Amino acid sequence: EAQVTQNPRYLITVTGKKLTVTCSQNMNHEYMSWYRQDPGLGLRQIYYSMNVEVTDKGDVPEGYKVSRKEKRNFPLILESPSPNQTSLYFCASSPLGGGSYEQYFGPGTRLTVT
Amino acid sequence: LAKTTQPISMDSYEGQEVNITCSHNNIATNDYITWYQQFPSQGPRFIIQGYKTKVTNEVASLFIPADRKSSTLSLPRVSLSDTAVYYCLVAFNQAGTALIFGKGTTLSVSS
Numbered sequence: 001e002a003q004v005t006q007n008p009r010y011l012i013t014v015t016g017k018k019l020t021v022t023c024s025q026n027m028n029h030e031y032m033s034w035y036r037q038d039p040g041l042g043l044r045q046i047y048y049s050m051n052v053e054v055t056d057k058g059d060v061p062e063g064y065k066v067s068r069k070e071k072r073n074f075p076l077i078l079e080s081p082s083p084n085q086t087s088l089y090f091c092a093s094s095p096l097g098g099g100s101y102e103q104y105f106g107p108g109t110r111l112t113v114t
Numbered sequence: 115l116a117k118t119t120q121p122i123s124m125d126s127y128e129g130q131e132v133n134i135t136c137s138h139n140n141i142a143t144n145d146y147i148t149w150y151q152q153f154p155s156q157g158p159r160f161i162i163q164g165y166k167t168k169v170t171n172e173v174a175s176l177f178i179p180a181d182r183k184s185s186t187l188s189l190p191r192v193s194l195s196d197t198a199v200y201y202c203l204v205a206f207n208q209a210g211t212a213l214i215f216g217k218g219t220t221l222s223v224s225s
Contacts, residue, residue, distance in 0.1 A: 042217035045215075057212075100146050102160045
């Protein structure tokens with residue numbers, strides 16, 4: 001089954017404790033992206049990647065890091081989480097090219113930073 | 115920087131046609147305008163995309179004027195299961211790789 005998986009689905013952590021949220025897709029998509037979703041603000045892009053070893057900042061990259069060492073994986077790293085990073089996070093992937101944005105989204109990771 | 119504007123909410127009744135408009139300025143000239151649907155506790159799901167004029171698929175139509183400064187998602191004969199949040203999506207860099215969602219329109223369908 002074609003899908004995007006994220007782990008963990010739920011995470012409660014404390015300020016300053018480094019964490020990684022994993023994202024993996026099995027569709028051989030070039031483009032992958034991370035979003036955060038907050039009430040009243042909709043979905044905002046954090047980082048995106050056009051292919052292996054190619055990453056770039058989205059709309060709200062501060063406090064986050066990403067890496068793309070393999071085509072299928074795109075982990076999101078919070079090196080020193082803060083309470084304002086409490087949010088619902090989505091990973092997405094899509095084939096690249098032709099100006100199309102038909103993205104496939106993962107199920108989401110709900111992060112709480114206390 | 116591109117900016118998108120959508121109505122916050124809309125109400126409808128079963129069987130009616132619903133039109134949701136998104137205004138977007140400074141979008142990439144060569145890329146599609148895309149719409150997504152999201153149910154609670156799920157990731158967004160692709161509905162439809164288009165570049166200009168009109169596109170129709172089995173669930174919706176998308177109308178895009180020649181200036182591409184707005185787009186209208188049309189849902190024919192909505193049902194209770196169409197109650198969801200609807201987002202438009204555009205690119206805000208000319209490479210078409212950095213994306214921005216609208217803040218979403220919550221559609222409530224009643225019987």
